[in-house]
Every structure is written in structure tokens, then in C-alpha cells.
Amino acid sequence: MTVLLATSGDLPHGEPGAPALDAALAARGVEARWAVWDDPAVDWSSASLVAVRSTWDYTVRPVEFLDWARSLDQSRLLNGADVFAWNHDKRYLLDLHHVPTVPTAWLTSAAQVVAAVDDLGTAVVKPAVGAGGEGLVVVGAGIDEATAAAYVEAGAVVVQPLVTSIRTHGEVSVFVVDGVPCCQVVKVPVGDEVRVHEEYGGSSAVVPLDPACERMALAADEETTRRFGRRLDYLRVDLLQWEDEWVVSELELIEPGLYLDVAPGNADPFADLVAARMSPRA
Numbered sequence: 001m002t003v004l005l006a007t008s009g010d011l012p013h014g015e016p017g018a019p020a021l022d023a024a025l026a027a028r029g030v031e032a033r034w035a036v037w038d039d040p041a042v043d044w045s046s047a048s049l050v051a052v053r054s055t056w057d058y059t060v061r062p063v064e065f066l067d068w069a070r071s072l073d074q075s076r077l078l079n080g081a082d083v084f085a086w087n088h089d090k091r092y093l094l095d096l097h098h099v100p101t102v103p104t105a106w107l108t109s110a111a112q113v114v115a116a117v118d119d120l121g122t123a124v125v126k127p128a129v130g131a132g133g134e135g136l137v138v139v140g141a142g143i144d145e146a147t148a149a150a151y152v153e154a155g156a157v158v159v160q161p162l163v164t165s166i167r168t169h170g171e172v173s174v175f176v177v178d179g180v181p182c183c184q185v186v187k188v189p190v191g192d193e194v195r196v197h198e199e200y201g202g203s204s205a206v207v208p209l210d211p212a213c214e215r216m217a218l219a220a221d222e223e224t225t226r227r228f229g230r231r232l233d234y235l236r237v238d239l240l241q242w243e244d245e246w247v248v249s250e251l252e253l254i255e256p257g258l259y260l261d262v263a264p265g266n267a268d269p270f271a272d273l274v275a276a277r278m279s280p281r282a
Contacts, residue, residue, distance in 0.1 A: 003030055004047040005272050006037045006255075008057040015054035017260025017267075024148050024271035030278065037068055049278050051078045055255045059131050062088050078233040078277065079253055086227075087253040088127045090158045095227070099219045101248040102240060105159045110148035116159040117143055124163075124194065128156040133195035138162055142187055162194070163249070165241040171249060172239045174209070174217035175258070177269040178276070179231050181217050184209045186258050206263045213239055216246050224253070233273055 001062060003025065007014050014021070014034045023034040035042045037055045044050060050072055055193045065090065069081035086092050093104045105116045118141045131158035131176040137151070145147065151157050170188035174181050190201035198204075217237040225231045236256035240249045259265040 001029075001031060001048045001278055002046070003032045003049040003051055003278065004035045004042070004044060005032055005049060006052045007034050008271055009036050009038070011054045011055065012036060012125075015257055015260060017258070017262075018054075018266060020260045020264040020267040021053075021258070021270060024267035025274060028275040029269050030271065030275055032274075037065065046184075047076060049076050049078065049274060051274060052084070052255050054257065056131060058088070058254070059127075059134075062129050064106040078273075080228075083228060083232060084254045085250060088129060089156070090126075090130075090250070092251070093158070093248070096220075096223060096248060096251075098223045098226070099216065100242075100245065101161060102160050102247055102249050106156055107159055108152060108156045110145045110152055113148035113151055113159060114143060114145055117141060117148075120159070120161050122162045124160045125151050125157050126160075127154065131201060133197050136142070136195060138194060146150055161242075163240045163242055166194055166196070167192075169241045172207075172210070172213050172246070173252075173259075174185050174213050174237045174239065175234070175256070175266060175269075176217050176237065177234050178273050179221060180269070181209055181214045181264065182269040183263050183266050184213060184258075185263055199244050204259055204262050206259075206265075212246055216248065220248060220251060224251070232272065233277065 005014060022032060066085050069084050074080050091106045093101050094106060107113050107116060117139055121141050124138055167189060170186045171277035173185045175183045185204050186207050187196035187202055187204045189196050193200050216239055220237045236252040238250040239246045258270060260267055
């Protein structure tokens with residue numbers, strides 16, 4: 001009974017705070033091993049379960065990553081390759097009809113980007129396939145097509161209004177494991193930055209579950225359940241305050257960091273999930 005925790009080559013021992021998850025799994029009698037997803041030496045078929053955890057390089061090779069995910073036994077892969085295929089491109093935000101989201105346009109041409117930014121006045125432009133704030137820019141009306149062309153050179157982008165509340169309320173992440181909200185983390189940027197990631201000066205802290213945020217997370221869980229015909233094993237729902245209400249900024253369904261370095265308690269519900277999914281195969 002072994003779970004393989006899929007990670008990337010630059011994080012061979014797992015995400016920050018990984019020892020907390022290692023210990024939680026061991027305490028439940030689960031043998032766990034971190035394995036790099038694109039390492040040809042790994043025999044994924046030998047695992048009782050595969051949990052995608054810190055494969056944070058998939059954004060530069062999404063086709064290869066999705067092919068790998070589809071090659072696995074889907075009954076032994078948490079969430080599943082069909083979920084990954086839908087969630088890896090931020091176009092999925094246009095498919096969310098039962099939860100409010102940050103207004104989003106998915107665009108492929110420079111002319112479209114110029115028009116969208118001019119319409120918004122101040123906008124956030126970011127790659128449709130990307131993570132960690134890489135490639136994100138804040139731009140104002142009046143950009144020229146040459147500038148916009150550089151944004152779409154590598155592929156589609158999403159354009160959204162600048163949500164200024166991120167500098168006052170931060171971005172909230174609610175973790176839902178096996179249908180139950182288990183933790184809330186607030187992430188705040190520094191200064192005029194809008195990216196909340198540590199490499200840009202941002203910081204994260206665990207806060208009590210807010211009922212309004214919890215309701216939004218459960219609504220997102222219900223929405224994905226309707227879409228896929230099954231409840232997902234896990235999701236992280238990222239929320240921003242837009243026009244005085246919490247709205248979904250992103251759904252992280254592939255490899256959401258558990259923030260184990262600031263929220264080590266997240267290891268327990270995730271380990272419970274793994275143990276529960278492995279038990280029918282005992």
C-alpha cells in the first residue's frame with residue numbers, strides 16, 4: 001500500500017513543509033514516497049494511489065504533463081486527468097455559472113487585448129496557462145498593439161480588472177478536502193504589488209474560517225461536482241473581494257500548495273483523504 005506523491009524535479013522532496021505531510025501519512029500507516037512526475041524511472045503503476053502535489057513546472061509543459069496524467073490508472077489518481085485538463089487553462093473561469101467570479105476575458109490576439117484593456121481602464125493581463133504570478137502585468141488603457149502582441153506571443157492570456165482590494169483584504173484561499181472546508185489562509189502583497197507570492201514579497205497566514213468564504217468554497221465544490229459528475233477529492237478556492245462580495249479568482253484543482261510551512265495542520269485532512277481512498281484496495 002504505497003502512495004506516490006507527484007512533484008517536480010526542482011522539489012524532489014516535496015513542497016515546502018512536506019515533512020508534516022510525510023509524518024501525517026506515516027501516522028496513518030500509509031507508505032508514501034515523493035516521485036518526480038516526468039522521471040522515466042518511476043513505475044507509477046506500482047502505486048496504490050497517486051496524489052499530484054507539487055508538479056509546479058507543468059505550466060511550461062502542459063501537453064506533456066496532461067499526457068502523463070492520462071497515462072495513469074484514473075481509479076488511482078486523485079481528482080483525475082479530466083479535471084486537470086479543464087483546470088490547467090484559466091479559460092475554465094468562463095465555465096463557472098453558479099459562483100461569482102472576477103470578470104474574465106480569454107483572448108488570443110493583440111487587438112483583443114488592446115480593446116479589453118481600453119474598456120477596463122486598468123487591467124491585469126496574465127498567461128492563461130501559468131502559475132505563481134509569472135508573466136502577470138498590470139497595464140493601463142492606451143497600450144499599443146506591439147506591446148499587446150508580446151503578451152500573447154506565447155499563447156492565450158486572460159484579462160481581468162485590477163481588483164484593488166487585494167491590497168487591503170488580500171487574497172483568501174479556502175481548502176476543501178473530501179467536501180469539507182478545513183482551513184483558510186489569507187495572502188497579502190507588499191506595497192503596490194498585486195502578486196501575493198513570497199518571491200514578490202507577499203506573506204501568508206492562517207485565519208479562522210469565515211462563514212462567507214466557506215459558503216463560496218462549498219458552492220465551488222458543488223459546481224465542480226455538477227461538472228464532473230463526482231465530488232472532487234480536493235480543491236483550493238481562491239477568493240477576492242469584488243464589488244463588496246467574495247468572488248472566485250481561481251480554482252486550484254491540480255496541485256494546490258497546502259501551505260504546510262504556515263498551515264501544517266492541513267497535512268491531517270489530506271492524509272485522512274489519502275488513507276480513505278486507499279482503504280478500499282486493502
